[in-house]
Amino acid sequence: QFPRQCVTPEALRSGTCCPSPIGLTNDPCGASSGRGQCVLISVDASPHGPQYPHDGQDDRELWPIRFFNRTCQCNNNFGGFSCGRCKTGWTGINLRRNVMVLSPEEKRAFVDALDQAKRTVHPEIVITTRRYPEIFGPEGTTMFENITIYNYFVWSHYFSVSKTFLGTGQPSFGGVDFSHEGPGFLTWHRYHLLQLERDMQSMLQNPSFALPYWNFAIGGNTCDICTDDLMGARSSFDMNSLSPNSIFSQWRVVCESVEDYDTLGTICNSTETNPIRRNPAGNVDRPMVQRLPEPKDVEECLQVTTFDTPPYYSTSSESFRNAIEGYSTPQGKYDPVVRTLHNLAHLFLNGTGGTTHLSPNDPIFVLLHTFTDAIFDEWLRRHAPDMSVFPGEMAPIGHNRGYNMVPFWPPVTNAEMFLTAPDNLGYTYEAQWPAQAYTLTEIITMAIVAALVVVAVIFAATTCALRARSYKMDGHQPLLGDQYQRYDDKNSQSVV
Numbered sequence: 395q396f397p398r399q400c401v402t403p404e405a406l407r408s409g410t411c412c413p414s415p416i417g418l419t420n421d422p423c424g425a426s427s428g429r430g431q432c433v434l435i436s437v438d439a440s441p442h443g444p445q446y447p448h449d450g451q452d453d454r455e456l457w458p459i460r461f462f463n464r465t466c467q468c469n470n471n472f473g474g475f476s477c478g479r480c481k482t483g484w485t486g487i488n489l490r491r492n493v494m495v496l497s498p499e500e501k502r503a504f505v506d507a508l509d510q511a512k513r514t515v516h517p518e519i520v521i522t523t524r525r526y527p528e529i530f531g532p533e534g535t536t537m538f539e540n541i542t543i544y545n546y547f548v549w550s551h552y553f554s555v556s557k558t559f560l561g562t563g564q565p566s567f568g569g570v571d572f573s574h575e576g577p578g579f580l581t582w583h584r585y586h587l588l589q590l591e592r593d594m595q596s597m598l599q600n601p602s603f604a605l606p607y608w609n610f611a612i613g614g615n616t617c618d619i620c621t622d623d624l625m626g627a628r629s630s631f632d633m634n635s636l637s638p639n640s641i642f643s644q645w646r647v648v649c650e651s652v653e654d655y656d657t658l659g660t661i662c663n664s665t666e667t668n669p670i671r672r673n674p675a676g677n678v679d680r681p682m683v684q685r686l687p688e689p690k691d692v693e694e695c696l697q698v699t700t701f702d703t704p705p706y707y708s709t710s711s712e713s714f715r716n717a718i719e720g721y722s723t724p725q726g727k728y729d730p731v732v733r734t735l736h737n738l739a740h741l742f743l744n745g746t747g748g749t750t751h752l753s754p755n756d757p758i759f760v761l762l763h764t765f766t767d768a769i770f771d772e773w774l775r776r777h778a779p780d781m782s783v784f785p786g787e788m789a790p791i792g793h794n795r796g797y798n799m800v801p802f803w804p805p806v807t808n809a810e811m812f813l814t815a816p817d818n819l820g821y822t823y824e825a826q827w828p829a830q831a832y833t834l835t836e837i838i839t840m841a842i843v844a845a846l847v848v849v850a851v852i853f854a855a856t857t858c859a860l861r862a863r864s865y866k867m868d869g870h871q872p873l874l875g876d877q878y879q880r881y882d883d884k885n886s887q888s889v890v
């Protein structure tokens with residue numbers, strides 16, 4: 395969430411997080427070489443929806459103003475929290491591919507890269523383990539911790555979905571979610587993945603490293619990526635565990651002690667606890683989530699023309715966002731018992747990957763969300779929406795267009811991720827989409843054109859036949875030229 399340089403008591407008290415780029419000292423935002431400058435953060439204070447009634451009680455409100463009110467604003471194509479790197483999309487276009495078509499070597503390299511990210515301490519970012527009022531520790535310390543690159547990916551998801559603490563002895567408020575059940579669902583998860591991808595590129599020193607995706611819309615009750623060369627097969631000893639032949643069986647989850655966080659008012663830290671649990675298609679109490687989404691579900695949701703609809707929530711109908719998120723039918727009809735597409739893929743996993751505060755601990759999360767993002771990008775390409783279709787107010791807290799997504803740093807708004815990826819964000823998907831079905835108007839137009847063509851052909855044929863008949867009946871002989879023509883055809887080699 396914040397750069398290590400910014401969590402000193404002095405930086406926190408000044409509200410300023412404007413570090414110098416690596417290699418430079420005392421040069422906030424690289425200002426002396428024109429890279430950027432330290433500016434006041436503008437936060438969008440447009441009203442949010444009625445779902446959250448506790449204004450003033452949560453550190454995530456008006457993100458990131460409770461912690462910092464100054465950040466680096468980078469010039470030209472400089473980017474990053476100190477203007478020390480390139481702006482997103484300015485290092486070339488990376489190709490995100492279907493994980494199933496990778497070669498055995500590519501699969502192994504991807505699995506190894508994830509495992510390296512699970513073990514490598516994030517070089518720049520540290521996490522808060524306390525709410526703001528308890529952030530200053532004894533003797534000039536502050537309550538921040540190192541965390542690994544992959545665990546930071548898990549932590550940031552947890553932080554965005556965690557409940558609002560309302561005081562000791564009081565139940566925490568759970569009707570808040572800065573990354574789901576609202577229009578920001580797609581933009582938030584897009585940035586979440588971009589951040590992991592960039593962190594892994596730096597770790598691997600490979601700027602072309604791209605996250606693959608899992609086409610989860612294959613129907614049936616088999617998890618095709620649950621094999622030991624990819625995300626791990628099922629253990630033969632325990633239905634709910636991963637095979638010991640998979641590296642992921644050695645992973646331990648973070649953010650598991652939610653009851654503690656919610657009752658004590660603490661926050662998830664970097665402590666790892668139990669192994670990943672997964673039992674694909676194994677939820678016998680809920681038969682609806684024992685099957686993966688169907689290919690036609692993807693095509694149907696892509697045809698929902700409106701990005702989101704009031705109340706911009708998990709109860710929205712005719713909303714592309716709610717359809718792909720999976721709280722409505724793929725065609726967009728809200729039904730409280732329905733779970734489709736993205737939600738269904740999570741629930742199908744039946745374990746760590748299906749529990750909101752823990753789900754990214756299962757590496758399948760990465761592949762499930764790149765596919766969700768690929769569908770989002772295809773929708774943006776097909777419908778070319780105006781920015782105004784993303785609600786600017788009255789969406790649930792965190793989900794308005796101009797809101798800075800929690801807990802990312804430097805501040806980034808939902809609007810910044812509501813753009814086609816290949817042209818704006820430096821990546822693209824290698825994917826084929828089911829052919830677009832025709833609309834009724836298109837079918838009628840095609841039928842009329844076809845009928846006109848048939849009529850024209852019949853007319854032409856009849857006219858020819860009638861002419862030929864009258865020609866014969868008039869007793870005409872073939873012309874001289876016709877005879878020569880036939881002679882030449884038979885003896886074409888003799889023609890000069």
Ligand SMILES: O=C(O)c1cc2cc(O)c(O)cc2[nH]1
Nearest residue numbers: 733737740747748749750753
């Ligand atoms: O119940 C749901 O629809 C559901 C569960 C779940 C878990 C998760 O990690 C998500 O990101 C979404 C989600 N939806």
Ligand SMILES: [Cu+2]
Nearest residue numbers: 736740753763
């Ligand atoms: Cu998800």
